[in-house]
Amino acid sequence: MPDFDILFFLEVLVGGLLAGVMYSLVAIGFVLIYKTSGVLNFAQGSMVLLAALTFVSVRERGVPFWAALLLALAVMVLLGMSIERTVLRPLVNKPPITLFMATLGLSYVIEGAAQLVWGTQVHGLDLGIDDTPLEFGGILVSKFDLVAAGIAAAMVALLTGFFRSTRIGLAFRAAADDQLAALAVGLRLPRIWAAAWVAAGVVSLVAGLLWGARLGVQFSLSLVVLKALPVLVLGGFDSILGAIVGGLLIGASEKLSEVYLGPLFGGGIEGWFAYVIALVFLLVRPAGLFGQKEMA
């Protein structure tokens, strides 16, 4: 590199960190389900798509913002509950990989159904957050990204509060800790799973709106799942903190490598670079950053 511009470096870094927050947003949905039921939910991406597509399509039919939000929320809640009833319950006690395959099938069903109902065209989504760059000491930062990061932070705070200080949150943690013990003290696991899927549905609605505003609402939105997976591998499947730190790490290193290493490879490396980062990291620390040892 001819001359290393520290301001430019910082700008890329901040941009990457903020992009990473968007990855974390999707990854958190995974963690919620994995923690409580041990299922790696590949359908998370299609849930993001369904949520955003429902919201946008309803909005386009003239429904006010909050009503559309509530409606999309209702769809996600119903979806979460029916998944627990029709897919999880019959597959209780099956090996985790079987459940993973089931969510793979589920992702096909949700993607297909969402687009069958709402069509396949691309929708623009305007959340009313303007994307003017703000300047902080010579570094340009997207305002939209900052708002998204704020929303993500609020959501994490909310989830943490929920886990720490509500009875359902306590039940969640009990189920995550030891399913048998949770059953023994009388917790109704199916209900907890349903609640976890509903929570993941709500998270995917938030992620869907923010990602949808970024990329437009279309099929490729469900591919954000592929962005979240390396984040999960890095952060551990069962740690919300890991999802956030992993997201930041992946986002930053992805953007930096795209800018500084990308030209060496001819560009376009963001599709697989995150996986390589995660893999190299895992070879050193198989449980990820914050994952439990035995999960590796």
Next chain:
Amino acid sequence: MKASLYRFPAWPGTVALLVVGYGVIPIVGNSYLFEAILTPFLALSLAAVGLNLLTGYAGQVSLGSAAFMAVGAYAAYNFNLRVHGLPLLATFVLAGLVATALGIVFGLPSLRLRGFYLAVSTLAAQFFVQWALTKFSWFSNNNPSGVIDAPSLRILGLSFDSSIGRYLFALTIVVVLTLLAWRLVNTQIGHNFIAVRDNELAARVIGVPVLRTKLLAFAISSFIVSVAGVLWAFAYLRTVEPAGFNLDRSFQIVFIIIIGGLASIRGAFFGAALLVVFPLILSRVGSFLLGDRFDSGVLDMSQRIVLGLLIIFFLIAEPDGLAALWDRLKRRLLSTPNNL
């Protein structure tokens, strides 16, 4: 106990299948049957056999099969293009060896990772290979969009370029590799695969070289899957692009072995048959029921839905797949009536 080394599948059934495949179908079939159904069925079956060795028998989940199909197709294309006078089958074998080497590299994480972590890491192969084939036009002889055209299929002066020829060509390769795979799972190596899958620690205790077995599974599986990719490109589509080997294709092969039955060679064929035939049936039924409203978009989406439902259904109702269903049916038919 030397004989057990050479245990082939039940002879009468296999022979009957071969007679039908080589003797009956070429006579009664038409070019639609060969080109649209049988050739893709054979290629996908072979890919599923390869993945089944890795996932069904050795227990290492891979979500990157399509990448290895692509490696096979593009490597065979390049060997054929750049090394003059190389026999066609030699290019296949070389392509398979390239995929084998790559399979070992991408199999390395399996030495430390298990379960989901491994499954996710195999996605790296998927994205990396697709990126490389699109990015570097050298692989496609400087075609700007990475498209390659299959060479003429000629072996010892015999041309296999007609639709029936391509079918027979694919059939022969699939038969040979399937028999080898079938033998493999009945040898010590195959038992090692299963031991590693069922209980790694126990396998290590009884002296199975776990690490070597895993890498061997990746190597053999990659070889077979890549040859399936060559068939897909050379015998079925004739013109392929890297996007044809995307994540959906990888999932398709995973779905085949789930629907057909994990750890069953026969299941790979059942699953492939269902996955090739069912979109055709669905489009017929759909246009019959809905008429013009059933356009290609709707077909596409309903295919996804039905496929997804099929997977969930099989996982819940018949986790051992069509192969188990077949065994049960056979037992029922073979047992005497008073047993029923």
